[in-house]
Amino acid sequence: MASGVQVGKLNDAALRRWLRAGVLRDYRDPQFPEMRLRASADRAKASVYLVINEGGKTVWQKQGVWPSMCIKTFLADLPVMLAKRSSGADVLRGEFFTVADLLAWYVGHIEVNSTLSRSWFTNCKSIINSHLAPKLGLVTLAELSFAVVDNLLVKVMMAEGYAANYIRLCVNVIKRALSAALDLRLLVVNPLSGYRVTMSLKLSPEVDTRLVESDLAPLFGALRDAVMPVAMLFMLMLMFGTRIGETRLARWEHFAGNYWFIPAANAKNRQAHRLPLTPTAKALIAHYLQWQVKFVGKRAFLFAGDVGAISLRTAQYWSESIRFKDFTSHDLRKLCRTIIADMGVDTMVGERLLNHALPVLLRTYVHSKLDKGMLEALDAYHAHLISCGFNEVAPEIIPRSSVDRGLDKTLMAAGWL
Incomplete structure (x- = not known):
């Protein structure tokens, strides 16, 4: 770009003509000697500088970019800004004007x-x-x-x-x-x-949306009445303490062998996570796969939408459909962590189950020991859920009773597409 300074009026029309001409790099108005504009390489915009003398040196301080900033407004404020500078006050400057x-x-x-x-x-x-x-x-x-x-x-x-x-x-x-x-x-x-x-205003106290262990019975009732994919989504969240976003994105390929793998791209903290699968979880997942193949068709995602996985908005709508009190889907994750803690599970194991960031000292645990502790904790936790009536929602996880409740037929017939 050619160097040189074009002299003219500081208004939008004159600045557009200067940029279109593509000849001179800088622009100034004799009426405002402290102002200088410098065109960008593509001459689509120009940086606005305040050129002042400080300590015997000429200093260029960028004030913004035209046309994003309003030159007329800036020029109106310029006398006040210069007065503040002369008195030693700090003046906002940088890439932004408004x-x-x-x-x-x-x-x-x-x-x-x-x-x-x-x-x-x-x-x-x-x-x-x-x-x-x-x-x-x-x-x-x-x-x-x-x-x-x-x-x-x-x-x-x-x-x-x-x-x-x-x-x-x-x-x-x-x-x-x-x-x-x-x-x-x-x-x-x-x-x-x-x-x-x-x-400026008074904030009302936040509504207590927490779920407690005594809410398991009505929660299981709500899940029992939900259609299969809805029930499955929130059963997985309750069983593993996972977030709604990473649960809805679960793919069948993520359930390999004895683990549920959550890729880093799906996790909120962008850290890959691996959860051990208990016999209870394996039975539930196998049953859901059979249901999906029979009534929906084989899909890549456990919770498939028209294209890919269901949207976050759909998952949140599903969450609203199972509410028997004022709670959020994230409260299932909190409930999982609370029950695990009440059962006496090691704090580090509990934090690792929820994929929380661990202090540096706790990261030194041997992974094999950690995996074993996570599996033992989940096994005991899932057994506790069953003792609280979880099998009422998913009878496939334990040997069926002699009385067929007809649950599968109801859920399968309801469908979800």
């Missing part, structure tokens, strides 16, 4: 982070597109404050009828975006540092 610039960067920043779950990213992006960008996008980072968030986001969402806890979630997204930019030195200061949503 909150919209920050949010656009943050979406790209988390989208390529493979350690974050896709469902979390989708929710975060939805909050940004639906609430943060429309309500705060035009606010400059220099203007962003506790009062601005309170007036333009919190109070507006309250008037729109959103729950307090959801508003808190929205506020947390913009706070995380600011923190991430600050950590990467893209911002000098965080204008919302120390802000808590409770400064």
